[in-house]
Amino acid sequence: MKFDTSIALYKEAEDHIVGGVNSPSRAYKGVGGGTPVFMEHAKGAHFWDVDGNRYIDYLGAYGPIITGHAHPHIAEAISAAAYNGVLYGTPTKLENKFAKMLKEAIPSLEKVRFVNSGTEAVMTTIRVARAYTDRTKVIKFSGCYHGHSDLVLVAAGSGPATLGTPDSAGIPTSIAEEVITVPFNDVEAFRQAIRIHGEDVAAVLVEPIVGNFGIVEPKPGFLQAVNDIAHDAGSLVIYDEVITAFRFTYGSAQEIVGVQPDMTAMGKIIGGGLPIGAYGGRVDIMEQVAPLGPAYQAGTMSGNPASISAGIACLEVLQQDGTYDYLDSLGAMLEDGINKHASTYGLPVQINRLKGALTVYFTDGEVENYDQADATDGEMFSRFFHLMLQEGINLAPSKFEAWFLTIAHTEEDITATLQAVEKVFSIMAK
Ligand code: PLP
Numbered sequence: 001m002k003f004d005t006s007i008a009l010y011k012e013a014e015d016h017i018v019g020g021v022n023s024p025s026r027a028y029k030g031v032g033g034g035t036p037v038f039m040e041h042a043k044g045a046h047f048w049d050v051d052g053n054r055y056i057d058y059l060g061a062y063g064p065i066i067t068g069h070a071h072p073h074i075a076e077a078i079s080a081a082a083y084n085g086v087l088y089g090t091p092t093k094l095e096n097k098f099a100k101m102l103k104e105a106i107p108s109l110e111k112v113r114f115v116n117s118g119t120e121a122v123m124t125t126i127r128v129a130r131a132y133t134d135r136t137k138v139i140k141f142s143g144c145y146h147g148h149s150d151l152v153l154v155a156a157g158s159g160p161a162t163l164g165t166p167d168s169a170g171i172p173t174s175i176a177e178e179v180i181t182v183p184f185n186d187v188e189a190f191r192q193a194i195r196i197h198g199e200d201v202a203a204v205l206v207e208p209i210v211g212n213f214g215i216v217e218p219k220p221g222f223l224q225a226v227n228d229i230a231h232d233a234g235s236l237v238i239y240d241e242v243i244t245a246f247r248f249t250y251g252s253a254q255e256i257v258g259v260q261p262d263m264t265a266m267g268k269i270i271g272g273g274l275p276i277g278a279y280g281g282r283v284d285i286m287e288q289v290a291p292l293g294p295a296y297q298a299g300t301m302s303g304n305p306a307s308i309s310a311g312i313a314c315l316e317v318l319q320q321d322g323t324y325d326y327l328d329s330l331g332a333m334l335e336d337g338i339n340k341h342a343s344t345y346g347l348p349v350q351i352n353r354l355k356g357a358l359t360v361y362f363t364d365g366e367v368e369n370y371d372q373a374d375a376t377d378g379e380m381f382s383r384f385f386h387l388m389l390q391e392g393i394n395l396a397p398s399k400f401e402a403w404f405l406t407i408a409h410t411e412e413d414i415t416a417t418l419q420a421v422e423k424v425f426s427i428m429a430k
Contacts, residue, residue: 005050006038030398031382042069044408055394060404063243064268067317068408074272077313081306095303105251108260112280114303118242118267119147121277124297125263129203129236131288131295137200141184143370145212154179184369187225198233208253211243213373214359215352223259242267248355272314274307327356337418345429356405391420
């Protein structure tokens with residue numbers, strides 16, 4: 001495969017755009033370097049790059065793409081919105097419709113507010129929790145990524161971890177001191193953190209099913225214990241469902257784990273590929289938000305008709321019968337095939353999968369927390385990533401990320417992917 005045009009464009013990008021990319025996880029630093037491929041168009045489960053190479057896509061734009069690229073129903077909705085005016089700065093009927101759809105799918109959302117990114121959604125839930133509790137500290141779990149606002153960029157997952165900068169420069173220590181980090185899936189560590197800081201903890205922030213050091217499910221009872229212990233201490237529980245909302249079921253991860261948080265932050269899938277975020281929760285908490293309450297949050301682009309139309313269209317597609325069973329069946333086929341080839345070639349592979357999302361770790365052990373994910377073999381992953389790219393399989397360039405399936409993937413795509421995996425494993429085993 002030739003990447004000449006991508007290489008030339010990346011050189012040009014480096015002259016104009018810092019690091020040549022508009023989000024650090026798009027650079028290939030986490031996989032030993034290389035030139036990020038410049039994609040030109042995408043349809044369904046496939047990408048075509050500027051050199052004319054075709055790929056099967058498992059990046060899914062880091063999670064938002066679940067219907068496949070350029071899904072006609074979503075494309076029509078965006079196009080209609082474009083011709084109807086993309087931004088009014090006034091309320092619209094569409095926002096009511098979408099808010100109702102979200103509330104119906106996720107019952108803990110008694111009231112919602114639309115924003116423009118997952119970062120904004122999480123950042124605001126923390127502000128609201130602080131306003132509600134009149135406390136300042138936040139407990140988060142190591143390796144969980146909650147966007148790039150100051151407070152949560154401490155021991156954050158895939159992007160910063162890949163770059164080896166778990167704590168960003170430019171964040172005052174006074175802010176970092178407001179964050180307590182404990183290992184995911186470790187009830188005792190959490191209990192201890194609450195014992196020490198409980199009276200100051202406004203909220204506990206957690207990805208109920210982790211997506212940012214790979215797909216990691218909570219151990220049975222873990223999230224219920226987090227809820228109980230936090231509530232006993234007067235702290236709120238915020239679920240960051242930016243990846244998980246509508247990824248595993250038509251609704252949220254809270255439905256899967258059977259525990260309800262006080263507030264939820266969302267993004268990614270609910271925008272159908274356009275920029276969006278949303279947060280919501282208990283009405284008495286949400287009423288802290290301006291114009292009703294003292295916690296200020298605003299946005300010129302918030303609830304814009306284009307993003308909302310794309311989001312409605314995306315959820316309409318996901319409502320079709322069998323969506324999540326289909327994703328599950330493709331995911332199982334992929335998981336089984338990769339495991340089979342790994343054992344044939346004697347490679348240490350561990351797959352964590354839920355429905356249509358999975359992470360392939362190079363390790364002999366289980367991955368239940370960030371330290372275990374961090375200890376997996378990054379060099380093997382880098383080799384795997386680059387060889388798979390050569391075979392026309394587009395993965396996220398980081399050992400901490402998930403593969404995301406879409407309803408546009410077919411069994412033929414999975415078969416082709418598994419052929420590539422077999423070839424790549426045979427090279428890696430030499
Ligand atoms: N929360 C989680 C769990 C995420 O995975 C991400 C992004 O990857 C965010 C928040 C931030 O979302 P955004 O990139 O839309 O700001």
